[in-house]
Amino acid sequence: MNPSLNVSMLQNDRFLRALRREPVDRTPLWLMRQAGRYLPEYRATRAKAGDFLTLCKTPELCCEVTLQPIDRYGFDAAILFSDILTIPDAMGLGLQFVENEGPTFSNPVRSADDIAQLPIPDPEGELRYVMDAVRTIKSGLSNRVPLIGFAGSPWTLATYMIEGRGSRDFAHAKKMRYDAPQLLKALLDKLTESVAIYLAAQAKAGADALMIFDTWGGVLDPDGYRFFSLQPMARIVERLSVIAPGVPVMLFSKGASAYLLEQANTGVAALGVDWTLNIGDARYRVDGGVALQGNMDPTALFASPEKIRELAGRILDDYGAAPGHIFNLGHGILPGTPPENVAALVQAVHELSPAYHAAAADEAV
Amino acid sequence: MNPSLNVSMLQNDRFLRALRREPVDRTPLWLMRQAGRYLPEYRATRAKAGDFLTLCKTPELCCEVTLQPIDRYGFDAAILFSDILTIPDAMGLGLQFVENEGPTFSNPVRSADDIAQLPIPDPEGELRYVMDAVRTIKSGLSNRVPLIGFAGSPWTLATYMIEGRGSRDFAHAKKMRYDAPQLLKALLDKLTESVAIYLAAQAKAGADALMIFDTWGGVLDPDGYRFFSLQPMARIVERLSVIAPGVPVMLFSKGASAYLLEQANTGVAALGVDWTLNIGDARYRVDGGVALQGNMDPTALFASPEKIRELAGRILDDYGAAPGHIFNLGHGILPGTPPENVAALVQAVHELSPAYHAAAADEAV
Numbered sequence A, B: 001m002n003p004s005l006n007v008s009m010l011q012n013d014r015f016l017r018a019l020r021r022e023p024v025d026r027t028p029l030w031l032m033r034q035a036g037r038y039l040p041e042y043r044a045t046r047a048k049a050g051d052f053l054t055l056c057k058t059p060e061l062c063c064e065v066t067l068q069p070i071d072r073y074g075f076d077a078a079i080l081f082s083d084i085l086t087i088p089d090a091m092g093l094g095l096q097f098v099e100n101e102g103p104t105f106s107n108p109v110r111s112a113d114d115i116a117q118l119p120i121p122d123p124e125g126e127l128r129y130v131m132d133a134v135r136t137i138k139s140g141l142s143n144r145v146p147l148i149g150f151a152g153s154p155w156t157l158a159t160y161m162i163e164g165r166g167s168r169d170f171a172h173a174k175k176m177r178y179d180a181p182q183l184l185k186a187l188l189d190k191l192t193e194s195v196a197i198y199l200a201a202q203a204k205a206g207a208d209a210l211m212i213f214d215t216w217g218g219v220l221d222p223d224g225y226r227f228f229s230l231q232p233m234a235r236i237v238e239r240l241s242v243i244a245p246g247v248p249v250m251l252f253s254k255g256a257s258a259y260l261l262e263q264a265n266t267g268v269a270a271l272g273v274d275w276t277l278n279i280g281d282a283r284y285r286v287d288g289g290v291a292l293q294g295n296m297d298p299t300a301l302f303a304s305p306e307k308i309r310e311l312a313g314r315i316l317d318d319y320g321a322a323p324g325h326i327f328n329l330g331h332g333i334l335p336g337t338p339p340e341n342v343a344a345l346v347q348a349v350h351e352l353s354p355a356y357h358a359a360a361a362d363e364a365v
Helices: A003-009 A014-019 A040-049 A052-056 A059-073 A086-090 A112-116 A128-141 A154-163 A171-179 A181-205 A222-243 A257-264 A279-286 A298-302 A305-319 A339-352 A354-364 B003-009 B014-019 B040-049 B052-056 B059-073 B086-090 B112-116 B128-141 B154-163 B171-179 B181-205 B222-243 B257-264 B279-286 B298-302 B305-319 B339-352 B354-364
Strands: A095-098 A102-105 A147-152 A209-214 A249-253 A270-272 A291-296 A325-329 B095-098 B102-105 B147-152 B209-214 B249-253 B270-272 B291-296 B325-329
Touching: A014 A209, A014 A325, A040 A052, A040 A059, A052 A059, A052 A095, A059 A128, A059 A339, A086 A154, A086 A181, A102 A154, A112 A181, A128 A147, A128 A181, A147 A154, A147 A181, A154 A171, A154 A181, A154 A209, A154 A222, A171 A181, A171 B298, A171 B305, A181 A209, A181 A222, A209 A222, A222 A249, A222 A257, A249 A257, A257 A270, A257 A279, A257 B257, A279 A291, A279 A305, A291 A298, A291 A305, A298 A305, A298 A339, A298 B171, A305 A325, A305 A339, A305 A354, A305 B171, A339 A354, B014 B209, B014 B325, B040 B052, B040 B059, B052 B059, B052 B095, B059 B128, B059 B339, B086 B154, B086 B181, B102 B154, B112 B181, B128 B147, B128 B181, B147 B154, B147 B181, B154 B171, B154 B181, B154 B209, B154 B222, B171 B181, B181 B209, B181 B222, B209 B222, B222 B249, B222 B257, B249 B257, B257 B270, B257 B279, B279 B291, B279 B305, B291 B298, B291 B305, B298 B305, B298 B339, B305 B325, B305 B339, B305 B354, B339 B354
Parallel strands: A147 A209, A209 A249, A249 A270, A270 A291, A291 A325, B147 B209, B209 B249, B249 B270, B270 B291, B291 B325
Antiparallel strands: A095 A102, B095 B102
């Protein structure tokens, strides 16, 4: 695998250029959860699959839904259609998606024995369906745009594994964090190794960039965030620099923008920024050290197309005339989002962003 | 009403002294939602009342549950037992509490007409039951500790009123924020006036301090937070300085510690701090300008008594030897919290905090 070769073969490499903070003609754009319930074509494929897990485990259908938003909107990157809970599922926790209830595990992890017995899943074994999906999508994309692979952060995966389901308070996971930190660390160590080899395998299967989603880092206290959320992610980034060299890694810790500089110091190529921080402030803080991805409020896509254009323009303006911006939402697109409003956002970024890059080019001269 | 007279009559005025950043012998302590489901005596009173709204609307029962945690733990302040949604209820929205679903309104507010028709509730009219509760509790307390009155912030109330229920995404409220900001402003203006006179009436009825809970400020983008959450609260604080002079006001905007200094500049006496910011960092940021209240992770009360003591000690140490700290959680106590763990926290603060105040007194000499 030679990433620079991948780049050169891509018809649209804006996204990878932006990740390296190189000049581009316009700001690349993709949306978290861009393949999802807001799209009628997604709902049709999902109905064909029957249930969500079957969809995730059928590479051809994963490919179909991954390509749908690329075909419809011309996004500058595709992202593997999958779920962050594939790893705990492969560890034998018994994942189920209950309608209107979210994910549940029949075997949550609570004791030292539970943790000791967890296997580290083989990416080309129990998780081969994910790698097959990456290969199928990569082939289906025909090098139109790069493909992003992803995984959940160890802490975020641990919260689901300990709670056995989604949670508002994370009482069980936090109890372990306070009362049995060495136990939590043992779980996170296993997840760190699992996530690292899982992401490296996605890169080997064809992913051009890798993203770590730390959905629940922001619910921790500062010490907890640093030790149990950020540190495992930093170890993954370091590990990937050895086992998947040259593949850019992005990190998105939702609700944790207070730690932006510490996140940047992990060696990632880019950071996701949620909508609670002005992206100009974020850029000022990281001072050119990493690319930034974000950060429109997902609910802003319920506003009028005119307002969406105005808000997109403001984000472009806040980031300013500098390389290294990837336009995205500050969190996943919401199920009820009107598809035509996404089209308005795409048009706005296409039309409004070139001016900033022309200005950057002028300054470079 | 003469607040300084109130103070002098109180047997325990640590809380009010800390609000004024005056020396105290030990750090005052109370917990948000200290009267609540984690207490068996609360559950007994609630069962007697039948349902939650009846409990809120029966002053004698409000008094009973307000005093329960004072009797059990010796907290340094009592807080009125009530709900932030009393104001929208009095505006005629048809509040109901559905078991396991939270609050719902049968008449959510969406249009200019809806907003124009909203009355500003008379605190001694439709909301007299709240003022009666304040008077009953004040009398029941016999000046043992001060009584805190409270209200929801205009933005937080608006989210429930617009959505018609609790929400994860606040899609309707955010749509109004983006597409019809003048409409949202009209709603917030009415709520600002309603909250201000409601809080002033609570002070007149006997509340010694007033607190504004901005539970959902943190879900806004930075401009949105400043215009739609913080500014209405600042206007309430200013208004109260005229219509309830001398009564200290506290402000707690959850998930919004990025704006701590701006919150301090509203003229409040104290700010609540959630557990995602080190309270020493918070103190450094506000630089003595306001008192700070917080900030133990509510889930830490699921840890062992030894760990709770260690964590309480760390928070006291992080705040350090300076006046102006009120010990509390970083959010409301959780329903499943073991009551004996709360006792462990109380004991820890009672035993560990005097050293810091002795040190502060030494420094003052």
